[in-house]
Amino acid sequence: MSEVxxxxxxxxxxxxxxxxxxxxHIDSMYNFGYRLTxxxxxxxxxxxxxxxxxxxxxxxxxxxxxAKAWLFRILKNSFINEYRKKSKQPTKxxxxxxxxxxxxxxxxxxxxxxxxxxxxxxxxxxxxxxxxNSLAVDFRTVIILCDLEGFxxxxxxxxxxxxxxxxxxRLHRARNLLKEKxxxxxxxxxxxxxxxxx
Amino acid sequence: MKENASGERKTxxxxxxxxxxxxxxxxxxxxxxxGKEVLKEKLAKCQPCFEHYHLxxxxxxxxxxxxxxxxxxxxxxxxIRKQIQDIK
Numbered sequence: 001m002s003e004v005x006x007x008x009x010x011x012x013x014x015x016x017x018x019x020x021x022x023x024x025h026i027d028s029m030y031n032f033g034y035r036l037t038x039x040x041x042x043x044x045x046x047x048x049x050x051x052x053x054x055x056x057x058x059x060x061x062x063x064x065x066x067a068k069a070w071l072f073r074i075l076k077n078s079f080i081n082e083y084r085k086k087s088k089q090p091t092k093x094x095x096x097x098x099x100x101x102x103x104x105x106x107x108x109x110x111x112x113x114x115x116x117x118x119x120x121x122x123x124x125x126x127x128x129x130x131x132x133n134s135l136a137v138d139f140r141t142v143i144i145l146c147d148l149e150g151f152x153x154x155x156x157x158x159x160x161x162x163x164x165x166x167x168x169x170r171l172h173r174a175r176n177l178l179k180e181k182x183x184x185x186x187x188x189x190x191x192x193x194x195x196x197x198x
Numbered sequence: 199m200k201e202n203a204s205g206e207r208k209t210x211x212x213x214x215x216x217x218x219x220x221x222x223x224x225x226x227x228x229x230x231x232x233g234k235e236v237l238k239e240k241l242a243k244c245q246p247c248f249e250h251y252h253l254x255x256x257x258x259x260x261x262x263x264x265x266x267x268x269x270x271x272x273x274x275x276x277x278i279r280k281q282i283q284d285i286k
Contacts, residue, residue: 011286018282023275023278026270026274026275026278027270030268030270030271030274031267031268034268040268040271043268044271044274047274047278048274048277048278048281051278051282052278052281052282052285055282055285056285115253116253117249117252117253117255117256118256120253120256120257120260121256121259121260123260123264124264125264125265125266126266128260128261128264128265129264129265129266132261132265143261146226147258147261147262148261148262148265152226152227152228153223153226153228168219168223168228169219171222171226172218172219172222175222175254175257178257179253179257182257
């Protein structure tokens with residue numbers, strides 16, 4: 001998505017794109033905003049801001065291409081550039097720091113290999129949501145984009161401005177972290193985790 | 199010798215980290231053509247891969263179906279349209 005103005009839409013075309021291609025994603029956008037900020041007003045502001053920007057830069061949107069990915073990219077950039085600066089940054093985590101830390105090959109899934117598919121299936125929505133919400137925002141984001149919103153790796157790479165290889169490895173690490181959280185719930189809730197008693 | 203007849207999976211995966219990442223890509227629909235064969239092979243022959251695949255699948259399912267969804271505030275769409283009107 002370049003900011004280069006590729007075309008000039010007529011007012012009618014603009015309205016058609018906005019209503020037909022942008023507005024249908026408001027639900028996903030709001031939920032993405034909420035999962036980033038955990039605040040209804042902040043989520044509203046982010047979505048509103050995103051749609052205003054989308055309208056302002058509508059000439060750089062190519063009609064018929066992936067509007068949802070285009071909008072998500074704007075929202076994510078607004079979040080990083082504006083919201084994170086303004087807010088008290090309760091979830092501020094340095095990307096590099098997290099990435100380097102978890103990039104080490106020592107962090108493997110073995111630590112949670114006791115987690116069973118059956119116990120995951122029995123978990124409550126709140127437990128799943130809380131586990132996801134407890135991840136650092138950058139790990140949370142890739143899981144939201146991939147699993148909740150169904151974006152492909154290629155779309156995610158564009159939304160996040162990172163190479164596809166980084167999408168893949170960040171997702172892998174995010175999932176390992178998520179499994180650790182779920183494992184914690186599983187043990188607390190007394191789900192069968194096959195842990196040998198020592 | 200036929201003790202390790204087909205149907206029995208090896209209990210150790212020699213390259214877990216790589217295999218698991220691959221399985222995850224397949225689950226994410228990223229390896230549509232080449233993925234199916236790899237997947238069949240791994241699930242048939244490797245217990246850790248088999249378990250990992252099913253665990254990851256279960257996690258994706260619960261993420262998709264159980265994560266709390268926020269209802270969009272009813273006034274949001276209207277408020278956006280109104281602001282757009284103002285800048286038109």
